[in-house]
Amino acid sequence: MVSPVASLSLLLLVTSSTPTLHGLIRHPQREESARRTPCYTCPYFLNTPTRVITSQGVAANLTCGVRNLVDRKVSWIRRKDLHVLTTGTFTYTTDGRFRVRHLPGSPYWTLQVDAPLADDSGLYECQVSTQPKIFRRFSLSVVVPSADIRGSRLVFMKAGSDINITCVITGNVHGSPVTWYHALPGRGEDVQVEEVNAGGRGGVQLVTDRRAGTSWLLVTQATWRDAGNYTCAPANARPASVAIHVLDEESPAAMQPDLQASGGGPNSGCSLIQHLLLAGLPLLLLLREGRVGGGLVGWGLVLPLFASPLHPPR
Numbered sequence: 001m002v003s004p005v006a007s008l009s010l011l012l013l014v015t016s017s018t019p020t021l022h023g024l025i026r027h028p029q030r031e032e033s034a035r036r037t038p039c040y041t042c043p044y045f046l047n048t049p050t051r052v053i054t055s056q057g058v059a060a061n062l063t064c065g066v067r068n069l070v071d072r073k074v075s076w077i078r079r080k081d082l083h084v085l086t087t088g089t090f091t092y093t094t095d096g097r098f099r100v101r102h103l104p105g106s107p108y109w110t111l112q113v114d115a116p117l118a119d120d121s122g123l124y125e126c127q128v129s130t131q132p133k134i135f136r137r138f139s140l141s142v143v144v145p146s147a148d149i150r151g152s153r154l155v156f157m158k159a160g161s162d163i164n165i166t167c168v169i170t171g172n173v174h175g176s177p178v179t180w181y182h183a184l185p186g187r188g189e190d191v192q193v194e195e196v197n198a199g200g201r202g203g204v205q206l207v208t209d210r211r212a213g214t215s216w217l218l219v220t221q222a223t224w225r226d227a228g229n230y231t232c233a234p235a236n237a238r239p240a241s242v243a244i245h246v247l248d249e250e251s252p253a254a255m256q257p258d259l260q261a262s263g264g265g266p267n268s269g270c271s272l273i274q275h276l277l278l279a280g281l282p283l284l285l286l287l288r289e290g291r292v293g294g295g296l297v298g299w300g301l302v303l304p305l306f307a308s309p310l311h312p313p314r
Helices: 004-024 028-035 272-289 295-307
Strands: 051-055 060-067 074-078 083-087 098-101 108-113 122-128 134-143 146-149 154-158 163-170 178-185 191-195 204-209 214-219 228-234 240-247
Touching: 051 060, 060 074, 060 122, 060 134, 074 108, 083 098, 108 122, 146 228, 146 240, 163 228, 163 240, 178 214, 214 228
Parallel strands: 051 134, 154 240
Antiparallel strands: 060 108, 074 083, 074 122, 098 108, 122 134, 146 163, 163 214, 178 191, 178 228, 204 214, 228 240
16 A cells, blocks of 8 residues: 555655646647737738629729738739739730739739630639749639610511610620611612711600610601611620611602611511512502502501511511
8 A cells, every 4th residue: 555645745746747747748729829820921812802794895904912922923824724924014925915003012913904805704813922822813704795676677667657776785794885877778789877866867866774784766757768777886795786667658669778687587688679579569559459448457467468477586
């Protein structure tokens, strides 16, 4: 048996040596805390937008903010081919659309992409030359806007009616302006193209809501001179056209030029005279001879023959 005196001596020995043993014990929590201690002299990224959406042809800016850069370099990398586009203020690509913008003393390094294309969409990396390197990735999406005219691309209407065209622009990010054109074909290849504006003939109204991406064209009391192709052409977007035939009861065939709506069907190049010969002329003759009721009833019978099936709506 161990005497009480010996037990007390052993306890005192362990207690007196505890500080020495304590110094040898590993403390995982303290080590993890030390690793998480921020480095106040190391570079770090600022919060800037990492997702950029732009329309094709509209310049895009990818902005990377870095503090505590000191003598380190900032590079822009295109991820899909790992191509180094810029390092510091130097450009390492022959594509002149890419360049870096940086003001001395500023923490911001901006990769500017002029006239971007749909193929420029993808990931770009802002990289800092630390050891190990740190980086932040940016997503660039280049959309291709396009115009779409609501309703049929081929419209037949009676003289004196109103032309009302609605154009909707999809994929329009920055609210591009919209220009309308009127093309009235003449004889042969002679085509008269003019910009439509409210300052032309009276009764023309143009309203464009850039935020909604919609434009409206209204021409009141249309005559045969208002017939032709109307094109909605937003900036940096694919245009859309509609062919308007204004029919005059007195002499419809003589009044109409050859019209073709862009993107029409296989017969969209047929002239109105061909339509009359193929579909409407016999019935028109009956109208003029009084064998079929005239007025709107007669025209209601003729117009469907013009519109289908020679020109199926899109």
